Amino acid sequence: MSPYDPSAFLPFAVTVDLVVLTVRGQALCTLAVRRGEPPFQGRWALPGGFVRGDEDLAEAAARELAEETGLCARAAAPPTPAGAAHLEQLATYGAPGRDPRMRVVSVAHLALAPDLPAPRAGGDAHSARWAPVEDLLGGDGAYAREGEQPAPLAFDHARILADGVERARSKIEYSSLATAFCPAEFTVGELRRVYEAVWGVVLDPRNFHRKVTGTPGFLVPSGGTTTRQGGRPAQLFRAGGATVLNPPMLRPEI
Known part of the structure; x- marks a missing residue:
């Protein structure tokens, strides 16, 4: 050989x-x-x-x-x-x-x-x-x-x-990767706009809020609020320890 x-x-x-x-x-x-x-x-x-x-x-x-x-x-x-x-x-x-x-x-x-x-x-x-x-x-x-x-x-x-x-x-359908686009503390509205920008769609605010706040460990309240988006103070969150969304947040069909 x-x-x-x-x-x-x-x-x-x-x-x-x-x-x-x-x-x-x-x-x-x-x-x-x-x-x-x-x-x-x-x-x-x-x-x-x-x-x-x-x-x-x-x-x-x-x-x-x-x-x-x-x-x-x-x-x-x-x-x-x-x-x-x-x-x-x-x-x-x-x-x-x-x-x-x-x-x-x-x-x-x-x-x-x-x-x-x-x-x-x-x-x-x-x-x-x-x-x-x-x-x-x-x-x-x-x-x-x-x-x-x-x-x-x-x-x-x-x-x-x-x-x-x-x-x-x-x-971002099934993981917490979308939070990597956010600062250390962010609002649910800011996180939703990340999904909308990445997917190129408009999401229903109420359904989105229910999904991300209803998944245990996905978001954790930071204890603060912010008015940087205008209007009433919005609650601030940080990424939790959960890395998997179950059930996933499926991307809307365009």
């Missing part, structure tokens, strides 16, 4: 790409960066980068997230601590030719966080901004700011983004 010969296999690089989702202005948004270098120079893409030789995949994803957003990451089930982003591995993408430079396998990650400030560009990114998901996915991944011609996202990032959005939409 012939000995194992590593040189018989083609070398390839490993990257991490990030689908960073947040809710801004009652719309589900993702972080988009304009590439400052080839390939796809000038095109919009998801943030990410090559995995360094001294780090594992989770460390690489957390590093890229911190560089792009300033957020620390917690790769664990919600509730997510204040100031940290929920981070989980999404899928692996390795089609030949997905990167014209070399054979590259990308391990994509999904990050969720409350309303985030304006991003800062880093690495090989020329600029960065929060883009509504519907603007990116409504035209096969084509995206343009005002005065620009639409162009597809770089690499296979339209597919990665679509997979990340669908992961978020499906998981």
Whole structure:
């Protein structure tokens, strides 16, 4: 039997790409960066980068997230601590030719966080901004700011983004993942608007309130109230220890 010969296999690089989702202005948004270098120079893409030789995949994803957003990451089930982003591995993408430079396998990650400030560009990114998901996915991944011609996202990032959005939409049906979009203390109305933004639907306030407050351990009263939404003071809650909604809150058909 012939000995194992590593040189018989083609070398390839490993990257991490990030689908960073947040809710801004009652719309589900993702972080988009304009590439400052080839390939796809000038095109919009998801943030990410090559995995360094001294780090594992989770460390690489957390590093890229911190560089792009300033957020620390917690790769664990919600509730997510204040100031940290929920981070989980999404899928692996390795089609030949997905990167014209070399054979590259990308391990994509999904990050969720409350309303985030304006991003800062880093690495090989020329600029960065929060883009509504519907603007990116409504035209096969084509995206343009005002005065620009639409162009597809770089690499296979339209597919990665679509997979990340669908992961978020499906998981909030049966888990407490939606609370990762909220601050440490939030109202039921603010949580409902997260579901509405992620699903792109309008939900009945009374039914929603009954569901989330009637599931033991899903929400825990914090003891405070707020008027930040206007009107009468609304009760504040925080995410409880329950990570599963049973029965699930099924996504309405559109």
